[in-house]
Amino acid sequence: MGMTFTAWRRVGASLLVTAVGAAGLVAAAPDEVATGGAGSGLVTTWGAADDIAGGSLSDMTVRNVLRTSVGGKDLRIRISNANGDQPLVSDSVYVGRQDNGASVVPGSSRRLTFSGSTTVTIPPGAMAISDPLPGTVPALTSLTVSLHVVGTTGVITAHNRAMQHSYKSTSGDHAADESSTAYQTESSAWYFLNAAIVEAPRPVETVATLGDSITSSVGTTIDTNRRWPDILAARxxxxxEPRRLAISNEGISGNRVLGGIAKAGSAGASALARLDKDVLTKPGVRTVLVLEGINDIYAGATTEQLLAGYRQLIARVHASGRCIVGGTLTPMGSSFVYTPEKEAIRQAVNTFIRTSGEFDGVADFDAATRDPADPSRLAAAYDGGDGLHPNDAGNHAMGDAPNLDSLRCK
Structure with a gap:
């Protein structure tokens, strides 16, 4: 079920930015970097799902921090105004290597262009992809993406509860600043940042992890990249190289398979509603790993309703020529969600995931995190404190659970 991704056209000589030195964002590479090659394709090395942040931003710069999963060349950044209600305008977007907090490694900051221009206007409901930045970006590297907002935003497209600080500046364009001086305000959201895309050797594909707060890894230590998809990426x-896969984390806290709409303070549109936008449009995604359903059970969904939702996800992913792996729902026995009736639904759902054969594979997160003495509960060493969200150790166990070769779409 292979899918070919053609190299994107370079816009012109104005894009040929000289690669900086060893301390820089990218390392100089041979002519192949500028021309591409038949043995490579575009993959999403980092991704986040679009949600909505409250308030507005006016003539300020936001500095997001992301961490690549796989390395590659010709970095592109996808900026999203998918949930906006007016055009998003930026006249200055820079990428650099994170030093510490909001500071950037000196000499690493490089300006992005969009269709050859340093200014980009993104209509409501749309996204924009930057021109390729020649050079190579390593795996497991923390990058900053700084964007100056021109004027005042309307509804802000963002990803809440990122488990990673981003930073808002004082007034003005500070995108090129490598110091953190202007960045006086911390935030727990990624602003407008949807994906980081690289050209990688052809065997590399992307696994998109579709889920809720457990996939967003609420309960892990912020700024430490201890989410279970991060652990998976490190493995x-x-x-x-021929066995490597990239990881794109498409979890939204509070998300459901069946219900929900995107609005400020919400848990985002349902997995069924956001599958195409958040997952299937991201370059290189060949496998979807879904771990979602506990919020549906809490909201009153029946086993039959939840399985019908899964079957729609399976059908749509398969129709797109991709594979889908089911993740068993983790224990909730000592949480606010638990009742005997809801636990029976969780067990029935997990039996379906494990035994139906309708998914292309299974990642048994339940078995990896449950208490052997009481399988309805998280193991005490993995409990983040609310009986529902795994802590750092629990996320490590989850990231260790999938068989690595089983996530490659064949």
């Missing part, structure tokens, strides 16, 4: 980074 792939240790493999020989």
């Amino acid at each position: 792939y980074a240790k493999l020989p």
